Amino acid sequence: MIGNIDMSLVDWSRAQFALTAVYHWLFVPLTLGLSFMLAIMETIYVKTGREEWKRITRFWMTLFGINFAIGIATGIILEFEFGTNWSNYSWFVGDIFGAPLAIEGILAFFLESTFVAVMFFGWNKVNKKFHLVSTWLVAVGANLSALWILVANAWMQHPVGMIFNPDTARNEMVNFWAVLFNQVAVDKFLHTISSGFLLASMFVLGISAWYLIRKREEQMAKKSILVAGVFGLLSSLMVAYTGDESARTVSKVQPVKFASMEALYEGKNNAGLIAFGVLKDTDKKIGEKKVKEFAFKIQIPGLLSVLTGGDRDAYVPGLKDHISGNEKLGIVSTAEKMQRGKYAREILTSYIKSRLNNDSAQISAIKGVFRDNDFQNKYFRYFGYASIEKPEDVIPNVTTSFYSFHLMVVLGFLFIMIFSVALYLLFKGTISDNRWFLWIALLSIPLPYIAGELGWLLTEIGRQPWIIQDMMTVSKAVSQISTGSVITTFILFAVLFTGLLISEVSIMIKQIKTGPKH
């Protein structure tokens, strides 16, 4: 059954998924954040009764509407790709993925067909309070919708709350709450929505800055900057806090990804956090994989130990510890995990043979093994290692992981500074005079988009070679379809999404130039 499929099938399938996800993520975060900003602005309008705030809300609602409409349904393509390109994976994850995605679909349908319509069509038709409630429900609904997708993604990073059924070849959910409150899901949800809030704040700040540069709509721009500045500063602090929490969780559940993020090959006590670093190639190797070293680095001594272990002397394991194992720390070597994975695969193979031979005694005995917690925790959790050829294959691309993480962190601190300066200049009453800052704010609009994409790059590249951490490799997940059709759809998507992006930007620019209705 297994044919000789070209290696490029996996690469093209990955590239196609990455392209779709990257474009999809250009539309989503603005919806997440701007919906809450609209709710805040409209609340001020309802509370104060000042028409100025209604005008401001309606202007930003127009831009929200453009983004919402263009972005809607771009995520459906990802679901198509699961069924076509990643069928083994789709089947294997079973209802763990299906349940959250179904909830998301239902939520999105009700949200989009009702409350979004009230938001846009309901001005002067429904009473003020009902309209306000609808705007808040759109914001809450959009963010809850994101929750379910992130729960599904978190399960791929840290699979919990399920048991594998050898009869159906699917993982079955046994604990919904464990899946929902998976620590990775909680961290990911909070970090992602706060990054969306930040991005929307920068969007509002940057466009308002443009109006001030052009000396237009100054009252609206300053009021918008007030909301964007406060919301943006709080969001960027929340992004920093949740990012730190997220990194701690990664250090526990995806330690190889964590070591790669820091390019930490040798574990150490009193490990420093790299504030800035440049990597270079060396002749040293782990197995056949080349080791990177720092050509230059600035580090904060002891901070990595403090952040992960609670004190300066805490030992932070490096990539070598995870590959070779560290008995003192209870780290199982990759070679041992490969043995355990192969054992789990042998048991599964015996089960298939028993089924073919109708050996009911053997079937019943092996089913018992699969229900045994010891087998699940010690062996089946490493099932994916059975497909690993060499221990060093579990190391992701260190260069990409390191730079995407550190650039994201640098940008995070830059955002805190920008929002702080915006508020300082606004309260000082000199924001319109400081054109240098207005230009920085305007030119910073793309930066949170870049930071968000870098975050996803780290999440997904840092997890390689796994599609489901420790349980399934990417190469096992792919369907045997023709590479040509994947290339065709890749090009189709590139054209479709680029067209959508151009449409969005051009319609938005036109509306921004038109400005709010007087």
Added chain:
Amino acid sequence: MKPNNSLLNRVFHFYYDGFRNMSGWGRRVWVIILIKLFIIIVILKIFFFQDFLYKNWHNDKERSEHVLDQLTNSSDNYDR
């Protein structure tokens, strides 16, 4: 004749008036939405994104057997 003030009627008119009085940008994005949905749901789904397992195997038993075969095969699903 008594005007029809049922909830259904009011909801219908709410949407009807909303779409009729839509601004220029609203009309433009609706055109984009419809083109996009046509491409995604009609062209992509039907011609390019058929579910691989549902297309090639008749029932869940066969599908699970295929996936088990893939999972237990010692080589990757592609040649390096």
